[in-house]
Amino acid sequence: MSDVRVRLAPSPTGYLHLGVTRTALYNWLTARSGGGSFILRIEDTDRERSTDEFLEAIITDLRWLGLDWDEGPEVEGPHGPYLQSQRGGTYAPFVERLVQEGAAYRCYCTPEELEERRSARSADEAEAWKYDRKCASLSRDEREALERAGRPHVIRFRVPGGKTSFVDAIQGPVEFENDQFDDLVIARRDGTPTYNMAVVIDDMEMRVTHVIRGSDHLTNTPRQIMMWRALGHEPPVFAHMPLLFGQDGKVLSKRRGAVSIGEYRRMGYLPEAIVNYIALLGWASESGEEILSLEQLADEFELSKLSRKPSTFDPDKLVWINAQWMKRLSVPERTERLLPVLRDEGLVAGELTSEEREWLERVVDLIDDRLKTVRDVLDFDWFFLASGVTYDSMAVSKVLDKPGAGEILAGLRKVLSDAPDFTTDALETAIRSYAEEKGVSAGKAIQPLRVAVTGKTASPGMFETLSLLGRHRVLARVDAALELSS
RNA sequence: GGCGCCAUCGUCUAGCGGUUAGGACGCCGGCCUCUCAAGCCGGUAACACGGGUUCGAUUCCCGUUGGCGCUACCA
Structure with a gap:
């Protein structure tokens, strides 16, 4: 068992779609290829939009795909809880420590005041507006006065000068000028941590060694690195994978109507095919082989071989890969996968007798490789009808x-x-x-x-x-x- | 606007200074054949543009253009 620890941190504000699934897969492969651990952490702090239904669906779909986790909901582990909403108590000491050490400070500016100062600028300057650090150097007296007046405050991280650079496992060396970043809010008025603070603390607490996520987080990284260091830790390895585009050329996301994994299941796709296809979006086997199982992928997969180019989802190729998997399934196995559809459509009823099963398997054998998806059996419904058929x-x-x-x-x-x-x-x-x-x-x-x-x-x-x-x-x-x- | 990432057939990619730029999906032909699939054979199609560097650039550097992302008391 290596000490590689990776995590997937979805928020249950939508169904699992291909984009998140790919992140899950690459994390899982990284863990499995090196004997490391794959952690599932649910970022459900957005109480407005998070639902249990989405949580359940995410768990079901990940399992269906074969992407099992070593620590997380339902399996638990030594670094829980794994639902962020239950981790409330763990953040405050870290934030407090940053304040004590001067790495963070209380800010009493209200959103209204901020907006006012911001819109006082010309249009161009307003675009580039960063927090003006008004509260960064409050004297003790000023601060106490504000407190006495009952002004609520947030905590802001004091971004240090200089540059932050790191070597991304996919993107290579990256460097940012720190002064382009705001003194970002790390704890809200109600004391809860904001995203950037929470991930850092959670990843630190969960001993995460490799953060593999979408490149939409690339710009968050230097800020998180600064926080890791302020808390006295060396940051983990970061790997930012290129985003996945839908056919409209836009990033795949739940907001843009990305199709959920459950949807693909209902359309008749096999988990093997989905995982296989997704692996190929930005990665290629050295052998050129395209039909690969999770095991084979784990064997060969290497983060550094990931492309940095965003790729576009191609439904036709998914269908082809699905068909490849359909034909590779043994007859009894294929029969098993077909049964739920046949039952749903009322073509097969209840439990099968051994004669019925034998007959069904002969049918499946005869249909042979004519099925691209599980649902395609319905083209052969005439096999199952007792009476007449519908004539085309x-x-x-x-x-x-x-x-x-x-x-x-x-x-x-x-x-x-x-x-x-x-x-x-x-x-x-x-x-x-x-x-x-x-x-x-x-x-x-x-x-x-x-x-x-x-x-x-x-x-x-x-x-x-x-x-x-x-x-x-x-x-x-x-x-x-x-x-x-x- | 600022910062960042990216750029090879329609799509996914191989390439890592000298190749007829390879493969896969799709598409179009053909073979096989009781039809349809599958399979096999063949075809179509790409280095965004402009400067450098070099004997030589798809490959290295710079710029342009284009795409995408980030720029919240959302994650």
Whole structure:
């Protein structure tokens, strides 16, 4: 077990979407590739917008994806609590210490006063307005007067002069002039810490060694580093990953209607595929291999090999990767993944008997690699219907209504009912010789039969399909089709 | 406005001074074939622009343009 400790710190103000998922994945991979720990910390201090429903969904979705955590909600651990809202007491001593040591100070300016001073500037200057440090050097008397007057205060961090530089594990060396930063508020009037202060303290308390997050936090980093140092600690390693764009070229976020992981699950995507695809957004295997499991990813993954370029989500490629995973699943496994959809749609009821399961697996085997998503089984609903099928009107006009089709079908009906047994081989022999007798190509006979039996022009191999469907259902459907064309 | 990050086919990428700029998705053909998929074969398509540095720049440096992010008593 290495001492690498990484964390994901989502706020439950929305569902888990691809952007956060990618951050989760890269953190998880970093932990798993080095035998480190992956911590889940929930930043739910925005009580207005945080909900339990989102929290539950985040937990469910991360687990579904296979991104399990070593410390965090429901598993707990030595550095909890892992819900920020329950960590209230831990912050005050740190903030107080900063004040004692002069690294932070009380500021009595009200938001209104601040706004006033700010808008007194010209438009350009107002843009660049930073807190004017009015309260940075209050004398003891001034401060006591303010206190006596009952003025509430916030705590501001006293940004030191000079520069802050660090080596980002993804971005490389970065340097900032400190004077571009405000003396930021680290504790609100009500005493609660603001984001930048809270993350620093939480990461410090949780012994986080690598902070891997979106590059939207890059500018926060120097300020956090200053706070780490003011608290007498060396900061962790920072790694800022490029952001993920939606197809509109904008950053993927819950506000912009990013699709949640739960949504992808309902659309029929496999967790393996989602995680696989997301890993490829900004990273490539040295081997060029694109279909990779979590285990394989953990083996090969290296933060330093991450691209610094933001990438755009491509739904087509996700579908392709999903299809790749579908076909790699064993038949019993694929059957298992299909079952929830079949049950939801009422195509399969309750628990399966072993005969039913065997039959289902034969169907799944026959459908073979025609499924790009789990939901695609619904294209094969005709396998599961006891009675008639719905005929696709295009299929009917293109095949059944063609001259001669009815006659061929009628002949086929006799062949099928006369067939001594309904095995694939027997059916193939019988149907092919019938076509030969009639002097037509096998396809000319099979297509009308396919439409009659499935309602569609496309299906798995006809002979296997007929055999699986069974004589009774096949004949009933052929009759229905004959009715249709007469 | 200030600060920061980024820039190779439509998309994801390989490249790390000399390559016919490679691969994948998509798209378009073909093969296979009872249809549809899958598979296989082939095709389409890129170094944003301008300066340097160098014998030589996609690659290194600077600038321009463009995209994105941060700039809250939100996280």
